Amino acid sequence: MAEKIEQILFENTPEINDLAKLCIEHNNIERDLYAKYEVKRGLRDLNGKGVLAGLTNISDVCAKKIVNGEEVPCAGNLYYRGYNIKDLVKGFLDAKHSGFEEIAYLLLFGELPTEQQLADFNGLLGKRRSLPPTFVRDVIMKATSHDMMNNIARCILQLYSYDDKADDTSIPNVLRQCLNLISQFPMLMVYGYHAYNYRMGQDLYIYAPDPTKSTAENILMMLREDRKYTKLEAKILDMALVLHMDHGGGNNSTFTTHVVTSSGTDTYSTIAAAMASLKGPKHGGANIKVTQMFEDMKVQVKDWTDEDEVRRYLEALLNKEAFDKKGLIYGMGHAIYSVSDPRADIFKKFVKQLAREKGCEKEYALYELVEHMAPEVIAEKRKMYKGVNANVDFYSGLVYSMLDLPKQLYTPIFATARIVGWSAHRLEELENVDKIIRPAYKPLADYKEYVKLKDR
Missing domain, CATH: 1.10.580.10 (Citrate Synthase, domain 1)
Known part of the structure; x- marks a missing residue:
């Protein structure tokens, strides 16, 4: 009986899989409709700029400056x-x-x-x-x-x-x-x-x-x-x-x-x-993905100093042929920063010290090589609206591994x-603010006449 309950509660039975197909069929929305109705997917415009949703005194993320009346990317602050x-x-x-x-x-x-x-x-x-x-x-x-x-x-x-x-x-x-x-x-x-x-x-x-x-x-x-x-x-x-x-x-x-x-x-x-x-x-768990990606890379790339071999692996990542086959180089790129992530810049200076103390200079050198090479590879393979740089997650996973912190505690x-x-x-x-946050969603489903159960 216990095994039966376990199967019902924690396994995808054929009945669940059939119902999932209905979910997929009736939840799918055509991508071009988002553009047609000017929906800001992810609450960001086509240039990646966030929709203004509030005011704050607490912190500010700055990645652009005004030059001759126009916004241009700059080193992040x-x-x-x-x-x-x-x-x-x-x-x-x-x-x-x-x-x-x-x-x-x-x-x-x-x-x-x-x-x-x-x-x-x-x-x-x-x-x-x-x-x-x-x-x-x-x-x-x-x-x-x-x-x-x-x-x-x-x-x-x-x-x-x-x-x-x-x-x-x-x-x-x-x-x-x-x-x-x-x-x-x-x-x-x-x-x-x-x-x-x-x-x-x-x-x-x-x-x-x-x-x-x-x-x-x-x-x-x-x-x-x-x-x-x-x-x-x-x-x-x-x-x-x-x-x-x-x-x-x-x-x-x-x-x-x-x-x-x-x-x-x-x-x-x-x-x-x-x-x-x-x-x-896609948020706090990103540094685990970076670490797992590098673990796979260290197995697949025989010579960590060979730029051609490292480049081939990065290209395989983007081509969905390596690691988790998602087409991503984890730790590279950020929603706001396009030139540099200040947190990564600060972190990097001390990561090298820790690598020396822990005897991990080879691993650090591989990370540094990927940091320099990945933006070039991404630019060759992807159409981008802004630059790509290493974000704070790129080095934090390496730091935590050198500190002997278990992966379960990274996030x-x-x-x-x-x-x-x-x-x-x-x-x-x-x-x-004494007002509940409630943005709008545009309904797309046609109105329908109710059909009695016996007539369906």
Whole structure:
């Protein structure tokens, strides 16, 4: 009987496949109709420019400048609350302290903290690095999943049950909830990973976070059985968190945050919805695809320094003959940046250091070769409306692999950072807009007369 239930619930039976054909037949819309009715697919015009859907003070993604009255592509810049990300990174590196907490303060509260404000904020987050009593046993250890994004989203939704003011959407209460989730997220991620491995027969070790350590240090410490990490490892993971913290209001998961917040729902439901968006391989899951693509490339390309052999592999990717046969070179290109992604530019400088420390110079050289060669190959094979460059996902997968982070945590690491941006945007939406987001869709189906069941 159990096998019968498993087959019904988790297998595509012939009945399901037949019904799926009906779904495909009656859901298909001719592509040229989108142009006919001037529908902005993906909420972007034909030049890739996003449709204006809101206003924000939190961050700005800049990839064009005005020259002689016309917009022209330029080197990309990312601004948090008006500050260039390059200046922010240089600032905390020069000061020799972690950046995550300082930049989180900036995004949430709109200004850079003083030394005392930063110390107080670090203490505030440190005190909140805890979970309700028995939560690890009753929630995290039960019904574990191989996919950590789903696992974490489930835990976030479950935290709703422990909050007596879960539905209170006042700014002070939402801020409290957001600060809790920002502090708890590394624990939900790491503990969920260990719990799944325990279910798979491995040893279980659950370490309490250290309130005196940074977010990046706590992640590495809680993840590793020996709790050890180098200063460079912590510095680069901290930088990865800062670079992924926010990226304008229009990226898919942040727009999801605005949309769901506008409905008036609670913080836990909102963040879980953003998690669902970020999980997708076209968004937060892209760095896993980059890593998997390079793993395949390292097997198929015998000489990683042979430019002709590497070029042939890249051409095979575009021709849908290699890797997942999707016709994509993962990690190349971005919806907004056409000359350079500032996050990738910053990251790259430190990736080389880490590659030397880890003895991965050959892998780094291959990534660098692909970074230079891929735009040429894409330009030869594709009609493009803008330039193509390496995005932040191109190098982040390599960094995470050198940090010995499991692939199951690549996207959750992204979420650990982006939850700060989601929180800031949720607070901004609640403060400024009291109207549910509801765009229009044009109906295409003809009106029909109802036919009684016996006459069909």
